[in-house]
Amino acid sequence: MALEAAQVEKIAHLARLGIDADAIPDYARNLSAILAFVEQLNRVDTTGVEPLAHPLEATQRLRPDVVTEPNEREKFLRNAPLTEDGLYLVPRVIE
Amino acid sequence: MHQKTLVELSAALGRGEFSSEELTRACLARVAALDGQLNSFITVTGEQALSAARAADRRIQAGEAGTLTGIPFAHKDIFCTEGVRTSCGSRMLDNFVAPYDATVTRRLKDAGAVMIGKTNMDEFAMGSSNETSYYGPVKNPWDTAAVPGGSSGGSAAAVAARLVPVATGTDTGGSIRQPAALCGITGIKPTYGRVSRYGMIAFASSLDQGGPFARTAEDAAVMLAAMAGFDPRDSTSVDRPVDDYRAGLSDSLRGLRIGLPKEYFGAGLDGGVAAVIEAALAEYQRLGATLVDISLPNTALSVPAYYVVAPAECSSNLSRFDGVRYGYRAENPRDLEDLYKRSRGEGFGAEVKRRIMIGTYALSAGYYDAYYLKAQQVRRLIREDFLRAFERVDVIMGPTSPGVAFRLGEKADDPVTMYLSDIYTIAVNLAGLPGMSIPAGFAAGLPVGLQLIGNYFEEGRLLAVGHQYQQVTDWHLRCPQGFA
Numbered sequence: 001m002a003l004e005a006a007q008v009e010k011i012a013h014l015a016r017l018g019i020d021a022d023a024i025p026d027y028a029r030n031l032s033a034i035l036a037f038v039e040q041l042n043r044v045d046t047t048g049v050e051p052l053a054h055p056l057e058a059t060q061r062l063r064p065d066v067v068t069e070p071n072e073r074e075k076f077l078r079n080a081p082l083t084e085d086g087l088y089l090v091p092r093v094i095e
Numbered sequence: 096m097h098q099k100t101l102v103e104l105s106a107a108l109g110r111g112e113f114s115s116e117e118l119t120r121a122c123l124a125r126v127a128a129l130d131g132q133l134n135s136f137i138t139v140t141g142e143q144a145l146s147a148a149r150a151a152d153r154r155i156q157a158g159e160a161g162t163l164t165g166i167p168f169a170h171k172d173i174f175c176t177e178g179v180r181t182s183c184g185s186r187m188l189d190n191f192v193a194p195y196d197a198t199v200t201r202r203l204k205d206a207g208a209v210m211i212g213k214t215n216m217d218e219f220a221m222g223s224s225n226e227t228s229y230y231g232p233v234k235n236p237w238d239t240a241a242v243p244g245g246s247s248g249g250s251a252a253a254v255a256a257r258l259v260p261v262a263t264g265t266d267t268g269g270s271i272r273q274p275a276a277l278c279g280i281t282g283i284k285p286t287y288g289r290v291s292r293y294g295m296i297a298f299a300s301s302l303d304q305g306g307p308f309a310r311t312a313e314d315a316a317v318m319l320a321a322m323a324g325f326d327p328r329d330s331t332s333v334d335r336p337v338d339d340y341r342a343g344l345s346d347s348l349r350g351l352r353i354g355l356p357k358e359y360f361g362a363g364l365d366g367g368v369a370a371v372i373e374a375a376l377a378e379y380q381r382l383g384a385t386l387v388d389i390s391l392p393n394t395a396l397s398v399p400a401y402y403v404v405a406p407a408e409c410s411s412n413l414s415r416f417d418g419v420r421y422g423y424r425a426e427n428p429r430d431l432e433d434l435y436k437r438s439r440g441e442g443f444g445a446e447v448k449r450r451i452m453i454g455t456y457a458l459s460a461g462y463y464d465a466y467y468l469k470a471q472q473v474r475r476l477i478r479e480d481f482l483r484a485f486e487r488v489d490v491i492m493g494p495t496s497p498g499v500a501f502r503l504g505e506k507a508d509d510p511v512t513m514y515l516s517d518i519y520t521i522a523v524n525l526a527g528l529p530g531m532s533i534p535a536g537f538a539a540g541l542p543v544g545l546q547l548i549g550n551y552f553e554e555g556r557l558l559a560v561g562h563q564y565q566q567v568t569d570w571h572l573r574c575p576q577g578f579a
Contacts, residue, residue: 008452015410015455016417016432017265018425018440019450028450030267030510033150034453041469044476052478053302054331055287055527056551061330077193081424088419091430 049089096121097257097275098574101166101314104260106415108155108165115155115165121211121410122167125258126211129578133234133256135249137172138180139212147209154207162317164207169253169262172202172213173220174305175294181297184216184228184246186439187423187442189417197294198326199263206321214249214262218444219413220270220298222246226507227446235278236575237541241500244274247308251278254308256578261318262308262367267299268401269495269520271306272532276495276544279573280532281561282308287527288333290319291326299408300331300400302524310534310571312561316340319554338555346560349383351560352488358394359493359519368540372494375535375545375564379492382563388490391480396473397522398514403457403470409447409572412453416442449510462536478526485550490560494519495532495544523548531557534570542573 003011009030012019019027073086080091096118099107106114130136143165151165153425173182175193177200182188187461196204203210217227225233225248233239233248236256243252247264251274254262264271266284275282283306290305297303307318320340326332376386393546417422418438425437443451457466484491497518508512523530528548535545545564549557565571 011452011459013436013450014459015414015451016435016439017443017451018433018436019448020440021149021150023445027452030310030449031452031456034449034514035456037514038402038466038470039398041401041466041473044393044396044473046469046472046476049472049475051468052475055478056333058288058333061334063327066343066481072194076397076420079191079194079421081418081422089426090419091434093431094189 003028003035098127100311101260101309101317102162104166105162110162115148115151115209116145118165119144119167119211122211122259125549128257129256132239133236133252134231135233135252135256135258136169136212137182137184137215137230137249140179140210143179144209144211145377151207153207161206163203163321163451165209166202166261167209167211167259168251169212169214169259170200170210170415171216171247171265173216173248173265173296173449174263175296176200176210176213178366181213181214181296182229184218185443185447186229189229189423191421195294197380198291199295199322202324208321211259212255217246218447219296219409220246220265220267221409221446221450222492223269223273223513224501224506225249226503227444229444232503234577235500237279238361238500240502241541242503244277244496244500246270248274251275251280251282254278254280254310255575260309261314263322264308265295265303265305266524267302267405268524269382269517271308272495272520272530272546273517275308275532277500277542277571278317279542280308280528281531281533281571282306282312283315283319283531283554283557284523284529284551285319285323286529289323289329289455289552289554291329291332293326293328297412299405300412301408302405312565313341313344314381316344316558317568319558335552340555340558343555344559346559347383348560348563351384351490352387353379353384354387354484354488354491356389356391356394356484356493357489358391363497363518363528364536365498368494368543371536371538371543372545376492376563378568382567389484389488389491391484391565393473393476393480393520394518394522395526397477398518400470400473400477400525401521402453402514403466404448404474406454406468407457408454410451413447418442446510459521460501474525476523481526481528490556491548493546495546499538499543509527519546527551529554529557531561533561533564534573536570556562
């Protein structure tokens with residue numbers, strides 16, 4: 001499966017990844033090579049095989065619905081690039 | 096002092112031959128003098144280390160010390176460390192100071208171990224050579240023109256060069272075992288769920304497991320015992336007691352059935368590596384083990400299955416890096432979408448972007464069944480191969496890596512060739528089994544690792560099988576020139 005430049009741009013957009021225009025041919029080539037490589041999976045017949053999502057086939061453990069973490073807002077906000085009044089700042093979304 | 100194992104250092108600390116502060120200063124001095132050749136550390140935490148060492152000395156004097164108390168270690172920079180930068184080898188987290196400790200960090204602190212720094216790694220643990228790190232490649236102490244393996248290459252190089260007696264790593268497709276093999280040391284990836292993933296920055300959540308590096312299996316047993324155990328903060332942590340790994344180390348190997356998968360000895364295996372593995376197997380026969388030919392027929396499909404499952408999980412996990420709450424943020428964004436795209440585009444390196452895109456594609460509408468579900472079906476077939484094998488054998492052995500350490504840059508431009516260097520390790524992660532690599536000799540002057548694969552929760556058996564071999568061989572004692 002060979003990817004065209006336009007497909008690479010679309011995937012990059014879905015993943016919200018900014019890719020330089022001049023790097024797109026390289027990505028198209030490498031991603032196509034990886035996809036061609038994983039095509040080998042089609043050599044094996046998996047009809048009726050249950051997909052394995054967890055190596056031990058464990059299911060999600062649930063905990064009691066009680067508060068376990070203290071509020072550490074200030075501490076977490078210290079890692080944010082831009083904050084104001086305890087809030088994260090982003091460029092204006094609604095004009 | 097730096098040639099002593101963890102167990103020897105611990106005994107010396109107990110006898111008062113030297114203090115943890117002196118030992119820690121010696122490690123820091125070696126890092127300062129030698130790591131310029133290796134680049135194995137991203138951050139050295141000298142002040143915190145000395146303060147932790149002094150606290151350990153007080154514990155030792157009070158008679159409250161465990162085996163790890165006062166022992167310096169290096170911590171892979173994927174584990175969150177409160178108040179210390181946790182970069183994951185990425186520009187994205189170059190400015191990230193973790194607000195909390197990973198469970199592994201916490202457990203090692205509680206045991207009194209002394210962290211001297213955070214080690215270099217492939218960016219977000221995605222790589223097999225340590226060349227994808229934002230902080231530059233790590234060099235192999237056996238040959239500084241060669242890679243140390245990856246992704247935990249900094250930890251492996253630091254232990255091999257005797258900068259620290261032990262270190263932590265993580266293994267998603269071989270990232271503990273392969274660098275252990277390429278650097279000539281011991282490394283173990285436990286059963287999935289044995290070591291908590293809480294605070295261990297996620298790459299592929301159904302595959303990631305933390306584990307230790309050491310020079311000996313005995314030291315690895317001490318480290319793993321401290322790292323392992325149930326953690327309610329990790330929903331995939333297994334609630335099951337941790338075996339006493341050290342107590343079982345001397346169990347006899349008489350009658351041990353070793354399975355040799357024919358797929359691990361076929362085309363693609365370097366002749367020099369094959370000869371070393373054959374010699375190691377002969378040694379095991381002398382120890383009383385029997386060799387059994389087995390087959391793991393779906394081995395060849397493990398790398399393709401992995402390169403669907405791991406990128407799919409990575410694309411989901413790494414969506415949290417948005418330039419808003421923490422991590423790198425692009426300058427002067429035009430709007431919110433531009434902020435996301437440029438922060439991620441500039442913050443992530445090429446290999447991480449490739450994997451995010453492969454995962455995004457494999458999970459996108461219309462392709463999910465063809466890629467992700469198909470890979471998960473193949474994953475079950477791979478697991479069943481192992482379960483069938485373990486009906487006939489106690490442990491599986493083979494090479495850890497098809498070749499010795501390759502040249503820096505040799506595979507950097509060809510992702511698929513790089514991926515295939517993990518052909519013998521990846522299936523173990525897909526199945527969630529424990530795997531270990533121990534030094535077994537040299538080919539072309541570079542170390543060769545023997546891989547041991549066990550059934551679920553048989554870490555103790557792997558450590559014993561490794562330990563017994565290390566009682567009759569001295570490959571694990573060999574030290575790279577310039578670091579003796």
